[in-house]
Amino acid sequence: MKKFTNIPSDIVFESALGFAAAHSGLVTLNADPLFFARRHPDRSKVAIISGGGSGHEPLHIGFVGSGMLDAACPGAVFTSPTPNQMLAAAQAVGGEAGVLFIVKNYAGDVLNFQMAMDMMDLEFASVLVNDDVSLDTSAHGAGRRGVAGTVVVEKMVGAAAERGDGLGDCKRLADKVNARTASMGVAFTSCTVPEAGVATFEIGEDEMEVGVGIHGEPGRRRTQVRSAAEIVADLLDAILKDIAPVRGDEVLLFVNGLGGTPLMELYLLYREASEALVRRGVAPARSLVGNYTTSLETAGASITVTVLDEELKALWDAPVVTPALRW
Amino acid sequence: MKKFTNIPSDIVFESALGFAAAHSGLVTLNADPLFFARRHPDRSKVAIISGGGSGHEPLHIGFVGSGMLDAACPGAVFTSPTPNQMLAAAQAVGGEAGVLFIVKNYAGDVLNFQMAMDMMDLEFASVLVNDDVSLDTSAHGAGRRGVAGTVVVEKMVGAAAERGDGLGDCKRLADKVNARTASMGVAFTSCTVPEAGVATFEIGEDEMEVGVGIHGEPGRRRTQVRSAAEIVADLLDAILKDIAPVRGDEVLLFVNGLGGTPLMELYLLYREASEALVRRGVAPARSLVGNYTTSLETAGASITVTVLDEELKALWDAPVVTPALRW
Numbered sequence: 001m002k003k004f005t006n007i008p009s010d011i012v013f014e015s016a017l018g019f020a021a022a023h024s025g026l027v028t029l030n031a032d033p034l035f036f037a038r039r040h041p042d043r044s045k046v047a048i049i050s051g052g053g054s055g056h057e058p059l060h061i062g063f064v065g066s067g068m069l070d071a072a073c074p075g076a077v078f079t080s081p082t083p084n085q086m087l088a089a090a091q092a093v094g095g096e097a098g099v100l101f102i103v104k105n106y107a108g109d110v111l112n113f114q115m116a117m118d119m120m121d122l123e124f125a126s127v128l129v130n131d132d133v134s135l136d137t138s139a140h141g142a143g144r145r146g147v148a149g150t151v152v153v154e155k156m157v158g159a160a161a162e163r164g165d166g167l168g169d170c171k172r173l174a175d176k177v178n179a180r181t182a183s184m185g186v187a188f189t190s191c192t193v194p195e196a197g198v199a200t201f202e203i204g205e206d207e208m209e210v211g212v213g214i215h216g217e218p219g220r221r222r223t224q225v226r227s228a229a230e231i232v233a234d235l236l237d238a239i240l241k242d243i244a245p246v247r248g249d250e251v252l253l254f255v256n257g258l259g260g261t262p263l264m265e266l267y268l269l270y271r272e273a274s275e276a277l278v279r280r281g282v283a284p285a286r287s288l289v290g291n292y293t294t295s296l297e298t299a300g301a302s303i304t305v306t307v308l309d310e311e312l313k314a315l316w317d318a319p320v321v322t323p324a325l326r327w
Numbered sequence: 328m329k330k331f332t333n334i335p336s337d338i339v340f341e342s343a344l345g346f347a348a349a350h351s352g353l354v355t356l357n358a359d360p361l362f363f364a365r366r367h368p369d370r371s372k373v374a375i376i377s378g379g380g381s382g383h384e385p386l387h388i389g390f391v392g393s394g395m396l397d398a399a400c401p402g403a404v405f406t407s408p409t410p411n412q413m414l415a416a417a418q419a420v421g422g423e424a425g426v427l428f429i430v431k432n433y434a435g436d437v438l439n440f441q442m443a444m445d446m447m448d449l450e451f452a453s454v455l456v457n458d459d460v461s462l463d464t465s466a467h468g469a470g471r472r473g474v475a476g477t478v479v480v481e482k483m484v485g486a487a488a489e490r491g492d493g494l495g496d497c498k499r500l501a502d503k504v505n506a507r508t509a510s511m512g513v514a515f516t517s518c519t520v521p522e523a524g525v526a527t528f529e530i531g532e533d534e535m536e537v538g539v540g541i542h543g544e545p546g547r548r549r550t551q552v553r554s555a556a557e558i559v560a561d562l563l564d565a566i567l568k569d570i571a572p573v574r575g576d577e578v579l580l581f582v583n584g585l586g587g588t589p590l591m592e593l594y595l596l597y598r599e600a601s602e603a604l605v606r607r608g609v610a611p612a613r614s615l616v617g618n619y620t621t622s623l624e625t626a627g628a629s630i631t632v633t634v635l636d637e638e639l640k641a642l643w644d645a646p647v648v649t650p651a652l653r654w
Contacts, residue, residue, distance in 0.1 A: 011595060018593075054591060057591050260626075263385060287349040
């Protein structure tokens, strides 16, 4: 294993110290229990809190800031944070307007967020993000997995909370964005969890995993590496079958790198996907390209499509000032 | 070779089409000769133009926009752009205030930018960026290499041009920033140029290349992988010997990923480097952490330090609206 570490089991905390130092104008670190909160929280609004296993950065900690998350709770690598992290984060940033938890659909996350909610003395609601259309079940939980579409939910719901939407409206919006969002990815390589020290799975020199999860979980099938055009066609078929846009619809097209793929290739995928959408009469009216929901150093990428309407476009375009997303 | 491509020799152009589509609000693509320019150029100011081989994205094309570059010319992968690209870009965005070319110090780039300048009918100047302190010479040219410090030069000089500084002042500033900036990196893996199809160099399972270039060039030495703390101490020793900050100085600390290293590790390096600077009495007053000057999918990172003063801090903080850097 070749990684920049000192003691592999300390990587999450040592990295958190660096993140806090690099972005001290935007976020504060609570060391124990571990969470990040906005430097300048606004307790009069609904607090939007997410969290999950580390190793997917910038998700979620990179999205703490004005217009997006109020707090984020990083777990160990590929491991759910503990209920006391979520509870402490909620106490730190929540107020009378209540707290919305954004939870990716994995058994560990669902269980731990539920335990936190059972102990809450503030109003709260939660949304389960399950945008991955590659499989109906996951090795990490029951039902579809939550993957890169989580970024879209966090951005749009964060903007809604920022403009003053109440808890019920934020919850309805979160479910709406999740229902209109679908994702699927492929991986060329595995990744190495620092404490494990060995690759999560083996893959041949000319193979790819189609429908891979963000923890190196298996996908739909193992195939030979195909052209970018063929890969995109395959992913978009599954995505569009799920969200079923109609001719004339506008969509957000998000090409997400899994960590080890150069931007040059992500933009090439964006071109293939945007042209394929246009051929189907669907307009990629908004774009996001980059490494936003990663799986450590995995070489691979996912495509996420969200069907927009005027409200969602406005929420996407609303100002955001976070370490990883800013406009 | 596993990459998202259709025809490997077309990767730069297909990717450029995707970049133009994803960022159509900020940039325009000129297909032949290939360059990107701002969507809304301002010909009354000094035009800042850079370029270089592709494979280092987001450098340079991701930095076209308000407050940074006016145009960028991508060459083939790890290959200088041609003089007619730079000339066409200068004609498209330059005016009476003149053009400043930002050139990384490699023989091919120096030669081709010089040929473009020989044909210019606008006022012009150029700066050679050579921030890499790992070696005095490069396989790609004579003298120190230009690496991630180029981002710092482009940001600060872009801000100066935006506020109306003249060509001579922009040139002096560029040389000043370059003189105050030093970088050095390490790589754990090689990378594969798409048209070559095989790794640029071989490296053992427990080895790293210290002082690696951004094209997979050899560095100072090949060693066993060491701890993050030891790596950072080694890099900072060389960097601080070069720029020689004194106690009380403020610096920009920039931890740059080479493409295949997770953000988690880059933030861990940031923590090590910032604490090491503080121990020497130097304050990391500004930060940048991420993949900004990459070497395709290389696992590795570099550290860049720029000694700040009030002018440079203001130029760093000035607004920037580009695909890859925005505040």
